[in-house]
Amino acid sequence: MSLDTFLSSSSTTTKRPRRLTFSRPAKRLFFLGLLxxxxxxxFMTLNSRGNWDFVIPFRGTKILALVLVSYAVAVxxxxxxxxxxxxxxxxxxxGFDALYVLIQTxxxxxxxxxxxxTLNPQLRFVMEVAIMVLFAGLLYRWLFGGTRRSLHLLLLVxxxxxxxxxxxxxxxxxxxxxxxxxxxQDMLFASFNSFDRNLLWVSAALIVGGSVVLWxxxxxxxxxxxxxxxxxxxxxxxxxxxxxxxxxIAIFVSVSTALVGPVTFFGLLVANLAYQVAGTYxxxxxxxxxxxxxILFLVGGQMVVESLFSFNTSLSIVVEFLGGIVFIxxxxxxxxx
Amino acid sequence: xxxxKNVTKAYDKAVxxxxxxLQIPAGGxxxxxxxxxxxxxxxxxMISRLLPMNGGQVLVDGLDVTTTAGDVLxxxxxxxxxxxxxGSRLTVRDLVTFGRYPYSKGRPTVEDLKHVxxxxxxxxxxxxxxRFLDELSGGQRQRAFVAMVLCQDTDYVLMDEPLxxxxxxxxxxxxxxxxxxxxELHKTIVLVLHDVNFASCxxxxxxxxxxxxIACHGSPYxxxxxxxxxxxxxxxxxxxxxxxxxxxxxxx
Ligand SMILES: Nc1ncnc2c1ncn2[C@@H]1O[C@H](COP(=O)(O)OP(=O)(O)OP(=O)(O)O)[C@@H](O)[C@H]1O
Ligand SMILES: [Mg+2]
Numbered sequence: 290m291s292l293d294t295f296l297s298s299s300s301t302t303t304k305r306p307r308r309l310t311f312s313r314p315a316k317r318l319f320f321l322g323l324l325x326x327x328x329x330x331x332f333m334t335l336n337s338r339g340n341w342d343f344v345i346p347f348r349g350t351k352i353l354a355l356v357l358v359s360y361a362v363a364v365x366x367x368x369x370x371x372x373x374x375x376x377x378x379x380x381x382x383x384g385f386d387a388l389y390v391l392i393q394t395x396x397x398x399x400x401x402x403x404x405x406x407t408l409n410p411q412l413r414f415v416m417e418v419a420i421m422v423l424f425a426g427l428l429y430r431w432l433f434g435g436t437r438r439s440l441h442l443l444l445l446v447x448x449x450x451x452x453x454x455x456x457x458x459x460x461x462x463x464x465x466x467x468x469x470x471x472x473x474q475d476m477l478f479a480s481f482n483s484f485d486r487n488l489l490w491v492s493a494a495l496i497v498g499g500s501v502v503l504w505x506x507x508x509x510x511x512x513x514x515x516x517x518x519x520x521x522x523x524x525x526x527x528x529x530x531x532x533x534x535x536x537x538i539a540i541f542v543s544v545s546t547a548l549v550g551p552v553t554f555f556g557l558l559v560a561n562l563a564y565q566v567a568g569t570y571x572x573x574x575x576x577x578x579x580x581x582x583x584i585l586f587l588v589g590g591q592m593v594v595e596s597l598f599s600f601n602t603s604l605s606i607v608v609e610f611l612g613g614i615v616f617i618x619x620x621x622x623x624x625x626x
Numbered sequence: 627x628x629x630x631k632n633v634t635k636a637y638d639k640a641v642x643x644x645x646x647x648l649q650i651p652a653g654g655x656x657x658x659x660x661x662x663x664x665x666x667x668x669x670x671x672m673i674s675r676l677l678p679m680n681g682g683q684v685l686v687d688g689l690d691v692t693t694t695a696g697d698v699l700x701x702x703x704x705x706x707x708x709x710x711x712x713g714s715r716l717t718v719r720d721l722v723t724f725g726r727y728p729y730s731k732g733r734p735t736v737e738d739l740k741h742v743x744x745x746x747x748x749x750x751x752x753x754x755x756x757r758f759l760d761e762l763s764g765g766q767r768q769r770a771f772v773a774m775v776l777c778q779d780t781d782y783v784l785m786d787e788p789l790x791x792x793x794x795x796x797x798x799x800x801x802x803x804x805x806x807x808x809x810e811l812h813k814t815i816v817l818v819l820h821d822v823n824f825a826s827c828x829x830x831x832x833x834x835x836x837x838x839x840i841a842c843h844g845s846p847y848x849x850x851x852x853x854x855x856x857x858x859x860x861x862x863x864x865x866x867x868x869x870x871x872x873x874x875x876x877x878x
Contacts, residue, residue, distance in 0.1 A: 374713055508732030514714045515724065518676050518707060523727045523778075524700025570714035 359583035366556030384450030425539035510572035554612025633682030660835035700728035725777030764791035
């Protein structure tokens with residue numbers, strides 16, 4: 290005899306109407322999709338003056354880069370928050386992107402600028418990502434693989450990691466021959482206005498690969514959000530699942546950092562907004578919402594920066610400013626609770 | 627059967643579970659009693675592989691809990707923890723549906739939803755199934771977590787203080803549900819209880835723990851007596867036979 294026969298023997302079943310649980314987020318997501326399509330169309334066509342042969346490939350690659358970065362930042366932040374069990378952290382706050390910059394620097398330092406600049410950029414990128422996966426995997430698995438640690442400890446560790454990686458990278462950059470430093474500078478000063486076009490297709494491939502992996506373990510995300518103990522009770526191999534997710538996060542952070550440089554607070558902005566707008570905890574909704582909002586902000590923001598400020602200000606300053614405010618608000622609210 | 631062999635847990639130098647060896651027979655209710663800090667929760671966490679042990683072995687139906695695949699074990703053994711906190715904002719129904727994850731892997735079938743409905747019904751939660759957990763009273767929330775564990779429908783059910791926050795009526799109802807699950811479904815139920823009289827009235831077997839060790843174990847009749855109670859809890863306890871049950875009186 291199973292539980293249901295046991296239970297039904299004691300009480301009669303009452304029929305209740307089936308709920309349409311997903312109608313609200315679905316409608317909102319559809320609306321968000323329309324907005325995203327609109328902003329992309331606007332970006333492609335605004336002030337094109339009929340030079341389609343030039344505009345389409347030029348702006349198309351730009352859109353591709355923005356979409357890749359949006360996707361990478363949004364997905365990595367949402368999943369990082371799920372793994373670490375809070376809404377205040379993001380990979381960048383824990384020093385992921387600083388680690389990537391350090392790896393870039395060490396590589397130039399070790400190979401010498403000449404070798405680094407003649408090395409195939411795609412190959413170099415893949416090497417950097419591989420090293421990043423290795424180190425981030427080891428470091429962050431140790432932090433998140435076991436019992437859940439306190440937010441205070443994580444924030445502190447994140448600050449220490451960030452400062453450590455950044456200052457080590459800074460020191461090495463100063464040790465490099467000034468002439469050779471120019472090579473590194475090209476790499477390190479990637480931004481929304483001057484992203485690295487060489488890496489676009491490799492980045493796209495990495496993002497697709499990572500997404501396939503995530504798709505296959507997608508059913509575990511909601512369970513992970515319940516906390517380690519509940520997840521283990523429900524049969525999840527917690528350590529393994531967390532490791533896989535951290536590896537994909539490391540790849541995504543590498544991609545966005547290589548394309549446009551470090552983005553610290555933006556992920557926080559879109560992840561928290563996604564939870565607000567979607568009104569559900571389910572990742573199958575939260576993730577598309579976060580990606581959609583992220584694209585909307587970055588593409589829309591880039592358009593504003595290009596047309597209003599005529600490139601005089603950087604998009605990262607704008608999105609970081611907004612994201613930073615969200616971070617401060619979250620910290621204050623978290624302390625108040 | 628759950629076989630606990632020389633299980634030990636230490637934090638730094640402090641040994642909190644000290645070489646516990648115990649066999650919990652299949653079928654029936656086993657209650658673990660003992661003072662605060664005796665190591666009851668720690669032992670239960672190790673049995674359910676939530677906490678790694680420093681030494682020893684736990685076998686559930688012959689499966690070693692530290693090496694058996696998590697999802698295999700999740701269909702055989704479930705645990706309700708002493709304090710449950712969930713970060714996400716879930717409704718009662720969402721929470722209970724998670725209890726089916728070991729079977730559904732996130733895609734509940736009609737069969738799974740039937741289990742969910744039954745568990746809600748059984749714990750008297752139907753009227754609040756769409757409410758958020760953080761908007762419930764402590765006892766209502768406790769019942770929601772119990773419903774989730776029942777929904778997992780495992781042969782072995784471990785519960786750390788399932789009567790937490792429950793009023794008299796719901797506490798008795800809960801013990802009756804567990805008793806029936808043991809009698810009719812032959813489930814093996816292991817409870818940590820602080821109310822020794824509930825342990826006395828509903829268990830087949832009582833284990834008393836103190837200072838990380840098993841002080842004694844046996845039938846309620848053997849364990850609930852003035853001597854043992856005084857030994858374990860270090861207070862004076864009078865024990866009387868009322869309607870064939872041993873009742874401890876310790877309020878004054
Ligand atoms: N993470 C930890 N680090 C250090 N010591 C711990 C930790 N968790 C528990 N302990 C200690 O282990 C001992 C046993 O704890 P446990 O939670 O198993 O007690 P318990 O019998 O369940 O008590 P209660 O009836 O209060 O729930 C306690 O002395 C406690 O202080
Ligand atoms: Mg306890």
